Amino acid sequence: MQQSASIPIRDISFKQLKAACSTCTLQELCLPVGMSLEELAQLERLVNQGVKVKKGEALYRAGEPFKSLYAIRTGFFKTVVLSEDGREQVTGFHMSGELMGLDAISTENHTCHAIALEDSEICEMPYQRLEDLCRAIPALQRHLYKVMSREIVRDHGVMMLLGNMKAEERLAAFLLNLSQRFAARGYSASGFHLRMTREEIGSFLGLKLETVSRTLSRFQDEGLITVQNKYIELKNLTGLKTMLSGCAGNQA
Amino acid sequence: MQQSASIPIRDISFKQLKAACSTCTLQELCLPVGMSLEELAQLERLVNQGVKVKKGEALYRAGEPFKSLYAIRTGFFKTVVLSEDGREQVTGFHMSGELMGLDAISTENHTCHAIALEDSEICEMPYQRLEDLCRAIPALQRHLYKVMSREIVRDHGVMMLLGNMKAEERLAAFLLNLSQRFAARGYSASGFHLRMTREEIGSFLGLKLETVSRTLSRFQDEGLITVQNKYIELKNLTGLKTMLSGCAGNQA
DNA sequence: CGAACCCTTGAGTCGGTTCAAAGCAGGTGG
DNA sequence: CCACCTGCTTTGAACCGACTCAAGGGTTCG
Numbered sequence A, B: 001m002q003q004s005a006s007i008p009i010r011d012i013s014f015k016q017l018k019a020a021c022s023t024c025t026l027q028e029l030c031l032p033v034g035m036s037l038e039e040l041a042q043l044e045r046l047v048n049q050g051v052k053v054k055k056g057e058a059l060y061r062a063g064e065p066f067k068s069l070y071a072i073r074t075g076f077f078k079t080v081v082l083s084e085d086g087r088e089q090v091t092g093f094h095m096s097g098e099l100m101g102l103d104a105i106s107t108e109n110h111t112c113h114a115i116a117l118e119d120s121e122i123c124e125m126p127y128q129r130l131e132d133l134c135r136a137i138p139a140l141q142r143h144l145y146k147v148m149s150r151e152i153v154r155d156h157g158v159m160m161l162l163g164n165m166k167a168e169e170r171l172a173a174f175l176l177n178l179s180q181r182f183a184a185r186g187y188s189a190s191g192f193h194l195r196m197t198r199e200e201i202g203s204f205l206g207l208k209l210e211t212v213s214r215t216l217s218r219f220q221d222e223g224l225i226t227v228q229n230k231y232i233e234l235k236n237l238t239g240l241k242t243m244l245s246g247c248a249g250n251q252a
Numbered sequence C: 001c002g003a004a005c006c007c008t009t010g011a012g013t014c015g016g017t018t019c020a021a022a023g024c025a026g027g028t029g030g
Numbered sequence D: 001c002c003a004c005c006t007g008c009t010t011t012g013a014a015c016c017g018a019c020t021c022a023a024g025g026g027t028t029c030g
Helices: A015-018 A038-046 A127-136 A139-162 A168-184 A197-206 A208-222 A236-243 B014-019 B035-044 B127-136 B138-164 B169-184 B198-205 B209-219 B239-241
Strands: A048-053 A058-060 A068-074 A074-083 A088-095 A113-116 A120-126 A191-195 A225-228 A231-232 B048-053 B058-060 B068-074 B076-082 B089-097 B112-116 B122-125 B191-193 B225-228 B229-232
Touching: A038 A127, A038 A139, A048 A058, A048 A068, A068 A191, A088 A139, A088 A168, A088 A197, A088 B138, A120 A127, A127 A139, A127 B127, A127 B138, A139 A168, A139 B076, A139 B089, A139 B127, A139 B198, A168 A191, A168 A197, A168 A208, A168 A231, A168 A236, A191 B089, A197 A208, A197 B138, A208 A225, A231 B198, B014 B122, B035 B127, B048 B058, B048 B068, B048 B138, B068 B127, B076 B122, B076 B198, B089 B138, B089 B169, B089 B198, B122 B127, B122 B138, B127 B138, B138 B169, B169 B191, B169 B198, B169 B229, B198 B209, B209 B225
Parallel strands: none
Antiparallel strands: A048 A120, A058 A113, A068 A120, A074 A088, A074 A113, A191 A231, A225 A231, B048 B122, B058 B112, B068 B122, B076 B089, B076 B112, B191 B229, B225 B229
């Protein structure tokens, strides 16, 4: 869905244009930050924008050879690492504009599963070519380093959460983090639909699903939130914030 | 070592020679992997090799502006993130050849403290110049991406540890990981000196210091290890390994 | 030699897990 | 369009692993 190096931008068909980085509303959240139009065009040329992943399906699985990084256009994913004896740990939930697959760069193989939690559409970026392009476009190189660094910072936040916080605090931090990320995408910060099950939340937060359920119920009793199945409304943001009276913050 | 493009080798003083990347025994663990002699010389030119950090001192602190990445030449560090209400979480222990400061790339400020656990010597690499050099040296660019990716994988291992494992398993995984990393540096895999306190181990593993102490004592009673204050000897590697019957593995 | 810090061990407590049962929601096929 | 079925969620009761509190001994370093 993109053109060769010799064909000018305007030859892009409407459908392609719609999907292209230069018109993508996620530009500021995704990879092409601070790039010129000319540079954007170069990036577009290597992006495969059409990949669809149905709910429940894997974008990639641990052990598969690493070929590409993936940016989420629409949809919602979880990433899961597995221990040898079969235990699963959800390492993150990922929404539009976020990059997945960074962990695979080190080993040339994916180290986790990326599972769609709803029907999703993703942009595939062949890593080899992306790396080459980074050398040509300093802004791209810099931004990819930043994105990876941000993932490291996020992971440290999760460690703080798992290592230091009580169940209540973990849930509060989790809800506030989701809220903030939805808001950054133009959705409501106070009401949203959870795409994941209680068990997946629990796996991410180091809790059992029953504890997640109980804690949400308690939050509701306390008037902090309302819960209707998977729809959550945050009723008292400051209450939630004081609940986790201090924690690094970004965790998912 | 080698020369800048224009200055011949022999102009470099002995002291500089001693510390240079091209003669460094940590080459294969550190940043200059797969680089030519010519490229090594370029890297050396930007590295400030003399930085000493005394036990207990900070190489950098959370909030400080980000200027450089740091490679450990000799010594041992912990990195610590802080929550707003003052809780501390040790996010890792770092030994020779490892890079620190990657988390700061995203925000232009350090997000954690790096504290020396013994007198240490580090190589400072101004990030701006390093980034520029990455564009000129593909092997360097690629390796820096890999190092960051490896840090992400490591963090996911810690999440598995904190989210899924029992105290015994965490300790076993911790000891085995240290063992492996000492071995990779030519030290004994079965006997080593812990540089950190029980409390720091506990902070890293999401346990209280009493639990760390008790669990080490139990391991000793079971003949898995011997403990003499901070000196640990692993007596039964397979026993330790079966203890954590499966977990992603690399965590610190 | 003293002071500060670190480590060990014990006893009691508690937050979160485990086990169990019942209610609900959403999707599928008849 | 309804009935069923599967998977998800809620809630209760009992249990247990790790934490808290406390005391004593050891180590290190000035």
